[in-house]
Amino acid sequence: MRRERPLLVGWNRSPYTRRVAISMHMYGIEFEQRAQTAWDHFDDVRRFNPIVKIPTLVTEDGEVIVESAAILDYLDCRVGPERALMPPPSPLRDRVRQIVALATAIIDKGRELRYEVHLRPAELRYEPWVERWSGQLSSAIESLDGMIGTPFAAGDRLTQADVTVGVMVDMYRNMHQHLMPEGRYSRLDALAERCHAMSAFERAALEDISATPSNAEPHLASQPAQAAT
Numbered sequence: 001m002r003r004e005r006p007l008l009v010g011w012n013r014s015p016y017t018r019r020v021a022i023s024m025h026m027y028g029i030e031f032e033q034r035a036q037t038a039w040d041h042f043d044d045v046r047r048f049n050p051i052v053k054i055p056t057l058v059t060e061d062g063e064v065i066v067e068s069a070a071i072l073d074y075l076d077c078r079v080g081p082e083r084a085l086m087p088p089p090s091p092l093r094d095r096v097r098q099i100v101a102l103a104t105a106i107i108d109k110g111r112e113l114r115y116e117v118h119l120r121p122a123e124l125r126y127e128p129w130v131e132r133w134s135g136q137l138s139s140a141i142e143s144l145d146g147m148i149g150t151p152f153a154a155g156d157r158l159t160q161a162d163v164t165v166g167v168m169v170d171m172y173r174n175m176h177q178h179l180m181p182e183g184r185y186s187r188l189d190a191l192a193e194r195c196h197a198m199s200a201f202e203r204a205a206l207e208d209i210s211a212t213p214s215n216a217e218p219h220l221a222s223q224p225a226q227a228a229t
C-alpha cells in the first residue's frame, strides 16, 4: 500500500529510533511517527517487524526496513552522497565509522543493563553481570570521550557521529546517570550541548515518561513532539 509519507514506528526514548528521527529531520524528510514501544505495543509493532523491535520504517512504497543501521543507510542513499550523514569513502568516513560503532556498542550494552536491572525481577538479577557491564561501560565511555573532536564529533562537518553520540549521551543521562555524571566527560558534555542547540534534536525530543505510550494514531513528525500518550 502506498503512503503519503514514510512511517517511523517507535518512540524517541529508544536511542535507536531517535537517531533515525533526528537524521530524518536533518534531511528534511517529512514523516509520521508512532511513539510506540515493542513492550507496550507488541502486536502493533509485530504487524511491521517480525522480530518486534523498534525502530521500524515503512516507506511510501510500503517497503519495511528494520534495524536502525539499515534505516540510516536507506536514508543516506535516499538523499545522496552529498548530503548523507555518513560521508563517502575518506579518512572522515573511517573516523565516523569508528565513533558510531563504539557509541552504538555503548547503547547496546546500556540497553542490556537496563533490561537486566529494570525488567528482570529483582530476585533473578545477576549482579556479577551488572558489575561487569558497568565496568566495561565506564572504560568504553572514557575511550569514546577521547575520540570526540570539535567543532563536530569527527572533524569539521556534521555527521552521523554527532547524531549517534548525541542520543547516546541523552540515553545515559536519562537511564544510567551514575555512568555518565555531568562534568566527568568534558568532550561528551560539549558535544551534547552542541546537539541540544540543533533543532533536529529538539524536534525529536524524548517523550514525557510520566505518560504511558498508547496506540494513538500516528502524528505528523513535523508537528511539535507530543508526549507518548
Ligand SMILES: N[C@@H](CCC(=O)N[C@@H](CS)C(=O)NCC(=O)O)C(=O)O
Binding pocket: 013, 014, 015, 016, 038, 039, 052, 053, 054, 055, 066, 067, 068, 069, 111
Ligand atoms: N539493533 C537494533 C536494536 C533495536 C532495539 O533493541 N530496540 C529496543 C528498544 S530501544 C527494542 O525494540 N526492544 C525490544 C526487544 O528487544 O524485544 C537497532 O539498531 O535498531
